[in-house]
Amino acid sequence: MARKQKNLPDSCGLGPALAVIGGKWKALLLWQIHQAQPCRFSELKRLQPEISEKMLIQHLREMEADGVIHREVFHQVPPRVEYSVTSAGAELDHALAPLAEWGKKHLERTEAAREKS
Amino acid sequence: MARKQKNLPDSCGLGPALAVIGGKWKALLLWQIHQAQPCRFSELKRLQPEISEKMLIQHLREMEADGVIHREVFHQVPPRVEYSVTSAGAELDHALAPLAEWGKKHLERTEAAREKS
DNA sequence: CAGCATCCTCACCGATACTG
């Protein structure tokens, strides 16, 4: 299990949820895996070049431990690993949608406010 | 404006949203203000004794700058300040609800898994 | 009552190099 990176408060269910998607890239990763599943490690690297290899693995491992993504290893040479979202992950992705909507609206609002210059 | 505490990615609207509620206690604070508004500074301290005074103020200020809560000062002795959520804040609270639901379910799932010991 | 100022820690995250 991902060590609760910050020991978030867990009243009202928000704490646990934020513990799962609170990493710097986790929400984005979940979203992208959900779009392009099943997808390989290198694919994720291509999709999000900004993220370092270390954080990519680390976040993937934590999300796997949290049961929101699934990791399937094909024992071949060269190695091949595919990531996909679990049902819990899909639900989480759904729960994230309204938040993303709000984020967009909020961006528009703040940009509209800034153009009063 | 709250300096994006971590420089979160902002594709798909999730970045901006997490920038607003990404602080350790922000989501919880928004939720509690929404429940008990209008509420005073000391009331928030009582409701959430775990949070330090510094973080309380800091988060309140950032959320005010982000336009999700409103801060009203009554010029009296002793001073009196009341916090309430703005309409944007109420929308955000709404968008947070599915996430909180998911968090609860996730807690149950992980606890059920743990009791296999 | 409702803050502000300071110092300090530590865990998140990045960069780089190496491996099965």
Add this chain to the structure above:
DNA sequence: CAGTATCGGTGAGGATGCTG
């Protein structure tokens, strides 16, 4: 290809004391 290992920076967050 898909990782692992290690070193180090940085800044969010905690503790404490003071003020209008």
